[in-house]
Amino acid sequence: MTETKRVIDVGYLARVEGEGSIRVEVENGTVGKVEFGIFEPPRLFEAFLRGRKFVDAPDITARICGICPVAYQMSSTHALEDALGVSVDGQLRELRRLLYCGEWIESHVLHVFMLHAPDFLGFQDAIQMAADHGEVVKTALKMKAIGNDILEVVGGRAVHPVNIKVGGFYRAPTKEELHPLREKLEWALAAMMDSTKLIATFPFPDLERKYDFVALHHPDEYALNEGEILSSRNGAISVAEYEQNYTEQHVERSNALQSVNKDGEPYLVGPIARFNLNYDQLSPAAKSMAEEVGLKPPVINPFKSILVRAIEIIFAFEESIRIIDQYEEPSESYVPLEPRKSSGSACTEAPRGLLYHRYDIDDDGLITEAKIVPPTAQNQLTIEDDLREFATNHLHLSDDDLTWQCEQAVRNYDPCISCATHTLKVKIDRK
Amino acid sequence: MTIATKQNLESIVGAPRPAKILSVDRNTDDVWTLRLEGQGAFGPGQFNMLYVLGVGEVPISISGSPGKTDELLHTVRGVGGVTNAITSLKAGQSVGVRGPFGTSWPMAAAKGRDVVIVTGGIGLAPLRPAIYHIIENRADYGKVSLLYGARTPKEMLYADEFDSWRETGDIEVLTTVDAAIGAWDGDVGVVTTLIPRASADISDAVAMICGPEVMTRFTVAGLAERNQSKDNIYVSLERNMKCGTAHCGHCQLGPKFVCKDGPVFKFTDVAHWFEKREV
Amino acid sequence: MSEAAAKPTLAVWKFSSCDGCQLSILDLEEELLDIVGAVEIAYFPEMTRAVVKGPYDVSLVEGSVTTPEEAERIAEIRENSKILITLGACAVAGGIQALRNFDGADAHAWVPTVYAHPEYISTLSTSTAISDHIDIQGSVQGCPPNKYHLLELIGSLVWGRTPNLPTHSQCLDCKVKGNVCVLVAHGTPCLGPVTRAGCGSVCPSYHRGCYGCHGPAETPNMDALTTRWRSLGVAEDDIVRGRRMFYAWDPGFVGPGEEHHKQPAAETTRGQGSI
Amino acid sequence: MSTVMDVQAVYTLIDSLKSDGYEVVGPRLRDKALGYVAGTNGSDLPAGLGDDQSPGNYRTRDRGDGALFGFRSSPQSWRRWIFPPNAEVWSARRDNDSFVVDTSAPDSMKVAVIGARACDVAALTIQDKVFLDGQFQDPAYKARRENLLIVAVNCSLDADSNTCFCASMGTGPRVQAGHDIALTEIIEGDKHYFVADAQTDEGSRILEGISGAPAGTDEVAAADSAISNVADSMGRKVDADGLPELMNESYESPRWTVVGERCLSCTSCTMVCPTCFCTNIEDSGDLNGVATRTRSWDSCFTLRHSHIHGGAIRNTNKARYRQWAIHKMGTWQEQFGTSGCVGCGRCITWCPSGIDITEEVTAIREEA
Ligand SMILES: Cc1cc2nc3c(=O)[nH]c(=O)nc-3n(C[C@H](O)[C@H](O)[C@H](O)COP(=O)(O)OP(=O)(O)OC[C@H]3O[C@@H](n4cnc5c(N)ncnc54)[C@H](O)[C@@H]3O)c2cc1C
């Protein structure tokens, strides 16, 4: 075969959030340039946050991403509370975990069943899949709705919740409002156990990689909102040290800002990193299901992220039930805050991984500087490396199959390109 | 003439009754007449609420003869969501009907007197039952003049009936258009310019007016110039209507509910409100 | 709804935005299968990799125009669509990113504050509504839009009627819901009186003032509300910031004495029925 | 004949209404206001709480006297239980070339309102005129109305009225007609009791089951004087003399321009008003071929209220405020033989702009 040049080009990557593309160039049988391109236009959030009141940050940053607004609201509130030296405890802290579980459920179920499962089963989309697997899709939609129910009760609505306030909540939900969720969650937990068994039977393409896993780690719980930043290679650091250890590069070679660890290497954030680093803290049913389907840390095949997400969905259902069961209405819905010149940062675990926010504010509570590093930006180099290695090992596939599987490999990360505020259209020279 | 009897009240307040469309005729580019199964007695000037499944319901005057109760005519101009849906219905389909609602033209009070009818555009539809009534009871009325204005000759409603109204009906039909497009050698100008030419004795005639509010205002003034007493003027008015039963509140004009106190009013009963803006 | 007719084709397009409007379609969990039964999803990359070639009966457009490429792309989509409806605050009014449009803000000056190599960035100095660039047939308001309004829109297309979308003020729905007015009873500044209803009066239900995420109501009286906010003790800067959120660039949210400095949003985005 | 009851007996009254199958709607502290909520127990009553109201402002306060009904107009009236803000009227399905309608029978839940004020009961009798006494009867309203029981409370505790002005509208502070039971709450030193009167057979039947002594002349006199004291000291008032005529002639008043600049057209006044009856009717259809008609509260402050093809008739805030005020205080009289305003003061308190209809009427009278 006298193959010269083959180009896998996915101009508009489907079933991801935001606008992205893939380009893999193969020349004389070897993989050359690999680009996970992002052409989401810049929206300049960090610029227009300047001069806004700190209390507006959760509402404004939520608009970075309609898929995981709670992640932005959580990271921004925690960062500002860090700046003002306040910590939000007790039931308010539990409510925040509950809210986050709602987002994990909604986002993970959407990704696992609607966006990713069709790849494994060979369908263009979940609607096609529904023709053969009607019950699976219907069950998934019902589970997703429960995530949204949590967001609506605790946050006011599913997309861009309104109830999140720096210092707590505008209004704490009543027990009567939370209680009806419980029965649905019980159903969903059982349903997700069954669905996980099904997902475990999916054909997972071969790929094994050595990653630096990075996730929050908390001594007492599966970390969502708080903890140290733990790296499988470099150990733990505090959130305050994030910017010294992880840096963003704006390089022309790539299409976007990309994060690297202190060794200048790519790293991986998200479900697999969390699972590998915090496995012991998973809830009982989540852990036993992981065992049942033979999933144990370290997971190094990125295609298994779908199964890890399934386990995290089980965790989120269980955790939600736990929180609702112990819930008592707090006497105050927030901790009052007085602005002063200060600076603070926070990381939380967005469904797609670590989300870093840092703010400087002045004595009037006006934001003077903001920095946001979303998970998709951090995973970008890793995604390209996955693609390179995967393509190298699978050159025997037809163009169509290779294209589809490259897409699938990118979807392993559930890349949320809208999130990647740092990623943008770059002028690239092509030969 | 109030037609709503106790037996049919329930159905008027409640859900529309499906009525089969017997035929659909196109009158002009955007006006169509639907012939429906009969609904029973009604008074000239009354209206029905017409409903298209899943689309909406609007007030539409009855445009057929009150003497013919086996069929129900509605002439509709497609101007928006619901009326466009109505005009695209076909024979054999059904349209929902509630009614008839509202007051009628003063056919009894006009007995033995001259009648002058002034109208424009689609406003002729609610007056056609009055014209039919006059023709069918011609001996009851004196001289009858119909003064009708349309924007263009093409938009003139029921033009094919004018000759028979003139000949068999002994009705004076005077027409005018705003713009003489096409083969038109008739009058050009607003409808009020026809008033001086009417052969009915305006000073003592009963006047029936239906058209846009500005037209009605000018007509009332034009008739007054011919020494007509405002007591003899009747107007049909238009307001937003949602229920037809004076419950939704939308059709108020001062103290009047246009759906039940109107649409046909003795002009002096509404003059106070009618003469002001944004009421 | 004529069963015999072919299903209308629906395309969903994204411009500068957060994806939340599209997600609101996927959030119609109970109705999603009915929707795909009633319309043919011809282009909706967030949901499917399958693509049906245009022209499309209906295009739903999310996001604002912030790059030269986007300005070109929207014109092509217009060519390819019989009915084009804009979804959400970004598409309707430029979104939060329209804060760059105001005097003193300069997107080109902002870029270096965010990016190390501004020379790689291509962006416009304004974020503008879709209707500033092309004609549209209607819009669904909100940041995010109410998912049931999207359902109503799709339903109205299928039945051939004008969608029932509110244009009145938030207060009507807030009172219907039985909320206690936070402005009157708590002294909390609320944009509800000038904001379009449709979200379900979410904020007052959670004891906070409406922040205007459904855009201006049909006849917003910003001057009168500003007077009231002053009497509640809200500082002038905060009053300005209060209206400069997701509909900052909508003429309906321009404050007393202010005027639009750059290209205004087109009138077509507001009004009765709006389809 | 009047009976005297203590606080405990009021609680018992509520329990007995419940065991008679009534859904009890009563006042309760919720969202920092004293409003009517369904599912009331005796312990939910806002003992010792009162309120302060002024144009555009409402705050609760501690009275320190344990009064159960020591508050004035609630944020909204309880009309929603008789006239719901959103209701499906019917649904329909295609049937070949026609359609079939499914009209669900009007629901007829038994509702008892406890703590209803004279103004709101007067407002109910006005709504009866709108929905029952005209040419057409509203069957849904009728069904709910027939199943309504009212335990009214005369206003006897607060002398200054804040925003209400029932005395000048002739509707209160003593409840006049339309109720089943009337209570008057009296607090004198450490004495705290209620004088109860039944107005209907159902009211008598219910009172008979509650322990209470026949009221003595002192107690009846205390109740009467407390009520008339409230009436006499009600600060706010509207000069009702020749009011409809004044309003009918007021179209050109320059005052409408002044108030039109303050009005937000937010609809709040119409939503909280206990006599407003406008509704919007919406037809829609879902993706399964089911068409529905819903009826929901509407307001003359919306554009669609006066929309006819080509645009709204009342486009300006000025015209809409004028329509509302002239209707309430003027044209209503010709329509229904009564004023459209009962003087509850809600539109004053709950107007975000703090527009005060009594002040507007006074200004119009002065300018006339
Ligand atoms: C008593 C009466 C008799 C009428 N008779 C006829 C007739 O015989 N033929 C005819 O073609 N038209 C008649 N009309 C006008 C007709 O009702 C309107 O053209 C129609 O309501 C427009 O509805 P739409 O949905 O097509 O338009 P849109 O402009 O989309 O209207 C939206 C909604 O507003 C309301 N609305 C709009 N215009 C009017 C209006 N003029 N009057 C009342 N409500 C309105 C309706 O509820 C309508 O659904 C009559 C109106 C009244 C009040």
Ligand code: SF4
């Ligand atoms: S809380 Fe806001 S939206 Fe609700 S009634 Fe009050 S002012 Fe209007």
Ligand code: SF4
């Ligand atoms: S109340 Fe206002 S800000 Fe809040 S969700 Fe609704 S429209 Fe948006």
Ligand code: SF4
């Ligand atoms: S009078 Fe007040 S409450 Fe009524 S619409 Fe105007 S601003 Fe709103």
